[in-house]
Amino acid sequence: MRILIKNISHLFTPDLRAGYGKIIDKKNVHLLIHDGKIEKIFEFHDSTPEVDQVINASGKAVLPGFIDAHTHPVFWKTREDEFVMRIQGKSYEEIAAAGGGIRNSVRKFREAEKEAIKKVTRRRIRSFLEYGVTTIEAKSGYGLSTVDEIKSLEIINELNEEQPLEMIPTFLGAHEIPDEYRNDRQAYVELVCSEMIPLVAERKLARYCDVFCEKGVFTADESRRILTTAQKYGLKARIHADELAPFGGAELAAEIGAVTADHLVQTSEAGIKAMAEKGVIPVLLPGTTFFLGKDKYAPARKMIDAGCEVAISTDFNPGSSTTQNIQLIWTIAALKLKMLPEELLWASTYIPAKSLSSEDRIGAIEPGKQADLVILDIPNLNYLPYHYGMNHTFMTIKKGVVVFTRSG
Numbered sequence: 001m002r003i004l005i006k007n008i009s010h011l012f013t014p015d016l017r018a019g020y021g022k023i024i025d026k027k028n029v030h031l032l033i034h035d036g037k038i039e040k041i042f043e044f045h046d047s048t049p050e051v052d053q054v055i056n057a058s059g060k061a062v063l064p065g066f067i068d069a070h071t072h073p074v075f076w077k078t079r080e081d082e083f084v085m086r087i088q089g090k091s092y093e094e095i096a097a098a099g100g101g102i103r104n105s106v107r108k109f110r111e112a113e114k115e116a117i118k119k120v121t122r123r124r125i126r127s128f129l130e131y132g133v134t135t136i137e138a139k140s141g142y143g144l145s146t147v148d149e150i151k152s153l154e155i156i157n158e159l160n161e162e163q164p165l166e167m168i169p170t171f172l173g174a175h176e177i178p179d180e181y182r183n184d185r186q187a188y189v190e191l192v193c194s195e196m197i198p199l200v201a202e203r204k205l206a207r208y209c210d211v212f213c214e215k216g217v218f219t220a221d222e223s224r225r226i227l228t229t230a231q232k233y234g235l236k237a238r239i240h241a242d243e244l245a246p247f248g249g250a251e252l253a254a255e256i257g258a259v260t261a262d263h264l265v266q267t268s269e270a271g272i273k274a275m276a277e278k279g280v281i282p283v284l285l286p287g288t289t290f291f292l293g294k295d296k297y298a299p300a301r302k303m304i305d306a307g308c309e310v311a312i313s314t315d316f317n318p319g320s321s322t323t324q325n326i327q328l329i330w331t332i333a334a335l336k337l338k339m340l341p342e343e344l345l346w347a348s349t350y351i352p353a354k355s356l357s358s359e360d361r362i363g364a365i366e367p368g369k370q371a372d373l374v375i376l377d378i379p380n381l382n383y384l385p386y387h388y389g390m391n392h393t394f395m396t397i398k399k400g401v402v403v404f405t406r407s408g
Contacts, residue, residue, distance in 0.1 A: 002051040003033040003400055005373075010061040011041060012381055013365040014350040020309050021343045023381070031062060033371040036400035040367055055402070057375050060394050063345065064365050065134030065372035066326045069352035070262050070283050072317035073167075074121050074152045075142045077108040079319045092292050092320060093216070093244060102142070102176040102212075105318055109142040109152075118155045125165050127324045129404045132374030132393040134166065137238075137313075137356055139210055141172030144188075146196050149173045153205035164403040168356050170238060171200045174211035174218055174226050189222050193229040201233035207357075208259070209235040213249040220248045227256055236357070242267040243288075254278040260311070260355050264298045265289060272299070276306040281355045284347075285315035286332040292320055300337035311351040312337075312344065331388035341381045371400040 011026040032039040032049065082095050082104070095101055109117070128136055140152035149171065156169045173196045174189075181188035200206050209230030213223035227237040236259050241249025243263035250271025253261035261267075261275060262283040275282060284298045303310055312333050315321040323329075326348055333339045339347065353363025361370045375395040378384050384392060396404040 001035055001053070001400070002039075002049065003053045003055065004048065004051040005031040005033070005055045005057055005062065005375075006048075007059055008057045008062050009059045010380065011365060012061060012063050012345060014064075014346045014363070016350070016364055016366075020304070020346055020351075021340065023342045023345055025381070031365075031373075033400045036371055038365060038367050038369050038371050041365070055395070061376045061378050061381075062365070063132070063374050063376060064349040064363055065374050065396065065398065066132050066348045067352035067356070067363060068128065068133050068136040068313050068316070068326055068348075069260070069311050069355045070139075070285060070313035070315050071136045072139050072141060072172075072315070073125050073136070074117065074138065074140060074155050075105050075109060075318045076112040076117055076120070077105070077318070078322070079104060082319060086293055097216070099179075101319055103179060105142045106144050106176070106178055110145070110148055114151050114155065117151075118158065121155055122159055122163060125159065125163070125167070128165050129396050129398075130393060131325050131327060131391055132376065132396050133324070133326055134372040134374070134396065134398045135353070135356070135358070135362060136165065136167055137170055137208070137352075138167040139170045139172040140206070141175035141210075144173065144176060144178040146191070146199065149196055150199065150203075150205065153200065157205060164398045164401065166398070168208075168358070169206040170208040170210050171197070171206040171230070171235065172210040172212075173197075174223070176212065176217060185222075189218075189225065192226055197226075197230050197233050197235070201235060206235060208238050210238040210240065212240040213247060213252060214240060214243055215245045215247055220252050223249070224252060224256060227258065231256070238262065242271065250275050250280070253280045259357075262313075263288070264303075265294075265296055267298070269302075272303050272306050272308065275303070276308050280308075281311055281351060282308050283311045283313050283352075283355065284333070284337060285313055285321065286336050287323055287329050288315045288321040289336070290332050291322070297336040300333070300339055304343065309351050309354070310339070310343070310347050311355055312339070312347040313352070325391065327384060327392060328389055330385040334385040341385060344385065345381065371397060373397040
């Protein structure tokens with residue numbers, strides 16, 4: 001099957017030879033896809049090969065499909081009541097301490113049947129495709145019991161076989177201390193390490209293990225134990241780090257060789273240096289800071305200047321960042337993290353692919369790579385974060401197949 005995307009005004013892709021923040025802008029080109037992979041890019045005046053299908057980009061721009069490297073898509077009920085509480089002056093931490101937050105979602109998740117959760121998740125993840133996202137990292141974490149964490153990961157894996165959005169699963173049994181273990185947190189850590197992780201690994205339900213290393217959640221020592229246990233079972237480490245307070249999470253990520261450290265709003269200079277030295281990828285979530293009504297954002301420029309390859313993500317979840325619009329995250333990251341559009345392209349395509357050990361096949365537009373593409377109705381790259389709050393997606397293509405087209 002050969003597909004031609006013709007009349008592309010700009011083809012934007014990370015310049016993998018020049019390095020982070022450098023891009024290639026090919027003007028007035030066609031793109032040929034063969035059996036789901038990119039075959040070649042050629043100019044308008046070149047001869048056009050015979051093809052089975054023609055897609056007219058009509059002077060729009062083509063980018064690699066966006067990759068969202070930190071999401072929590074498998075939950076049951078939403079938490080808009082907590083959003084109103086924040087408007088009224090309650091902080092995220094205060095709501096969580098009173099039994100809201102993650103534990104609120106856990107109670108609701110446990111009450112629901114697997115098929116009901118799967119149905120609503122299937123409908124929910126469709127929105128990622130509409131915003132040009134072709135791959136996400138998908139975490140469990142709203143079960144916090146062996147049976148419910150397994151249920152969450154089964155949903156991710158089953159939906160991977162049923163619909164086009166690619167979801168790379170992460171086990172997040174250490175998302176919070178559930179209600180029944182509040183007075184015996186070490187027993188819960190033991191449950192995660194001795195029962196959940198071995199079962200997840202045995203059934204090959206996840207590629208990564210994550211932990212919420214934060215004041216009031218899991219300590220650095222507890223996080224170290226959980227993540228090093230996961231590594232022994234073949235799961236790679238990711239870590240929620242230094243979001244609400246400086247807690248040594250970035251340093252821990254570097255120490256144990258985690259693939260990513262995520263959030264990092266309050267991370268230290270030493271943590272930034274350690275991540276740069278060890279090649280830990282910072283996954284920054286400015287939409288979360290925005291949605292929680294906080295003023296301090298992650299120090300992206302310090303990380304980039306130190307040599308870190310920064311990724312950005314929606315952090316889609318029911319409590320602290322209820323958006324799937326990665327294009328909106330571009331705008332927030334530009335204004336609050338002071339990241340340039342060229343850096344944002346890297347941060348939402350190739351670097352997330354690298355964080356998911358998938359950069360050999362996705363995250364850039366070049367011959368041989370998978371044809372995961374988004375066609376955007378934008379005149380130039382700067383326009384994407386500039387015209388904010390909009391969905392500029394005209395078409396989303398996954399493995400050479402059109403999976404979303406804007407109507408009208």
